[in-house]
Every structure is written in C-alpha cells, then in structure tokens.
Amino acid sequence: MTDDHIEADRLVELAANGVLPTAAEDGHLAACADCRLERQLLSSARRLGTDAVLALDPAVVAARVRERLAGAPAPVAAWHRPKRWLTMLAAAAVLLFVVRLSLPERHAVPAATVLNELDGLSSEELEVVLATIPATALSVPRIDEMPLSELTADDLERVLRSMEDL
Amino acid sequence: MELVAAYRQGSESAATELVLRHGRALGRYLYAAGADPGEIEDLVQESFFKAFRALSGWRGEASFRGWLFRIGANLRKDQYRRIGGRVTVPIEDHEIADVADPEGEMGANDMEKRLREGLVSLPRLQREVFLLRAQQGMGYEEICAALGTTAGAARVHYHHAVKRLKDLMQ
Numbered sequence: 001m002t003d004d005h006i007e008a009d010r011l012v013e014l015a016a017n018g019v020l021p022t023a024a025e026d027g028h029l030a031a032c033a034d035c036r037l038e039r040q041l042l043s044s045a046r047r048l049g050t051d052a053v054l055a056l057d058p059a060v061v062a063a064r065v066r067e068r069l070a071g072a073p074a075p076v077a078a079w080h081r082p083k084r085w086l087t088m089l090a091a092a093a094v095l096l097f098v099v100r101l102s103l104p105e106r107h108a109v110p111a112a113t114v115l116n117e118l119d120g121l122s123s124e125e126l127e128v129v130l131a132t133i134p135a136t137a138l139s140v141p142r143i144d145e146m147p148l149s150e151l152t153a154d155d156l157e158r159v160l161r162s163m164e165d166l
Numbered sequence: 167m168e169l170v171a172a173y174r175q176g177s178e179s180a181a182t183e184l185v186l187r188h189g190r191a192l193g194r195y196l197y198a199a200g201a202d203p204g205e206i207e208d209l210v211q212e213s214f215f216k217a218f219r220a221l222s223g224w225r226g227e228a229s230f231r232g233w234l235f236r237i238g239a240n241l242r243k244d245q246y247r248r249i250g251g252r253v254t255v256p257i258e259d260h261e262i263a264d265v266a267d268p269e270g271e272m273g274a275n276d277m278e279k280r281l282r283e284g285l286v287s288l289p290r291l292q293r294e295v296f297l298l299r300a301q302q303g304m305g306y307e308e309i310c311a312a313l314g315t316t317a318g319a320a321r322v323h324y325h326h327a328v329k330r331l332k333d334l335m336q
Binding site: 012016037047048056065 | 178181182185186189190193194195196197198203206207210211214215218219274277278281282296297299300301303324325328331332335336
C-alpha cells in the first residue's frame, strides 16, 4: 500500500475470489472512495460474462472443433500459399507504378523543345523521321495513361522493368 | 504447453482438454469485449479452430491462453466491422429488478452493464489489457507477450482503462 492508495496490482488480487484484505487495507477501503470504487470495478470485471456463457458447453464446442479439423484440408504454411505470393507481387507492382508516376521524370525533354527542333523540317523530312519510328511504338498507348485495371501481365512486367531503371 | 505439445503429436484428447480448460474463459472475455451473447459460441469455436489449425507454425512466444485470446479478439474485431460498429447490450432476465433484493443484486448487475458499455467504448488495447489483467487475472509478462507490446506499455494501457472506467462508473 502506498501512502495514499492501495496499489493497483494488490487491488486486482483483492478482486479475485477468496482473497481478503488485511486489517490495514480494510480500514483504507472503508475510508477511501477511490480504492473502493476500483475494487468494485475489478470485482465486476471478474464476474463479467459469467451468465452469458452458462449455456456454452465446452465439451460440445470441443466436439465440433474436432469434427471441423477432421474435415478440413491440412493447413499450408503462409509462405507456400501461391495466391498470397501473387497478391503480394501485384501489390508491389502497383505500388511501384504509383511511386513512379508521382516522381518527376528524369532527363525529360520539354515538349516545346522537341517541337522547336521539328519546326525547321520540311514535310518530306518529317515523313522520313516518322518512318524511322517503329509502327508498333505508334500503335501502343502509353502505359501510364491507362487505367490500372486495363494493364495486362506484359504491361505490368514492362512497368516492373522500368522501375529497375529508376 | 504440455497439452499443446500433445496435440502437435496427434492427441485429439489434448484438443478437447484445451477447449474444456479455456472455452468458458474465452467466452466471458469475448462477451466483455462486446460480442453478442448469441454469437459467443460460434466465436469460441472459430477461435479454437483457427488456433489448432495454426498450431504447427506457432512459436510459443506467448502462453497458449494469451495467443488464443488474441485470436478471439481479432475475430471479434472482424465481426464488429462486419456489423458496422454496432454493439447491442441486451436487457437480460437477471437485469430485471429483484423485488426481494432491490439494492444489492440490481446494483451489481447495473454495475456490470455499465462496465460492459464502458469497455466497448475504450480503445482496443486498453480494453484488451484491462480484461486480460482484471477479468482473466493474467500477469503483465503474459499480457505483453500475447499482445505484442511491452510490460510498461501494458501497465500504461491498464492505468488509462481503469481511470476511464472509474470516471464512467461515478
């Protein structure tokens, strides 16, 4: 007991069944409303739920649990679950993709600069430049402009590879 | 721990013994944490099922009891989310005033009802630490191992919980 109150751990003991306070503690409890309230609170906590579980028969619960365990497939270690791996990989890819989008692009050439350089070219020269760009590059939309849901496995792989270059 | 070891070696009776030993205490704990009385049996059953299924990978950092109660609390949390955070505190038969003892019995039951309401309003860690300590009589070492915190932090949570509950009781 401290100078002012019974210690918290001792009050927990006193709330347990069959533990009686010493004469000094008894005297303190009679005089100290705070300790009395705490002891009452702890005693209530000890009893709390006793009625609610009267109908609970642990033997029945045990039988049901054993029945379910017998019918359930053997548990698989968390790291061996393929679905978990795929989920984690997809989550990592999406995260990297979002991070990449939020970063300023390095060595990016302002669009206006490119256009200025092209300004001096004639129509024929522009046709030549256009012919040097592979047709597939022109037909593929930019990945970072596409909704995530529309990305294919190949797209995701490209995103991952581009992340490695960061 | 002997029962856990026996279960791991294939003893089904060890599983039964573990349920007999901890089933009701787990039910009381879940009720105090706000579980609907009608769902306690299902929650207890599910807690043991999950615990036994995961027992092969359990490293035994905490007591089986503490670990089991943690699983139960997580299931209770999931249930709480599913029902949109609503908790019902039913008026049960024993809460109807007993004319033979209007002061004593009603006072205790009223206190328990208010305590349960107060517990539901506490932050999760405060509630769990308080219940493991005050209702289940666990020591701080066992509590902190079960909840993955330190003994000092558990004491602080307990202190705050008691203070808030006392304020609600007054």
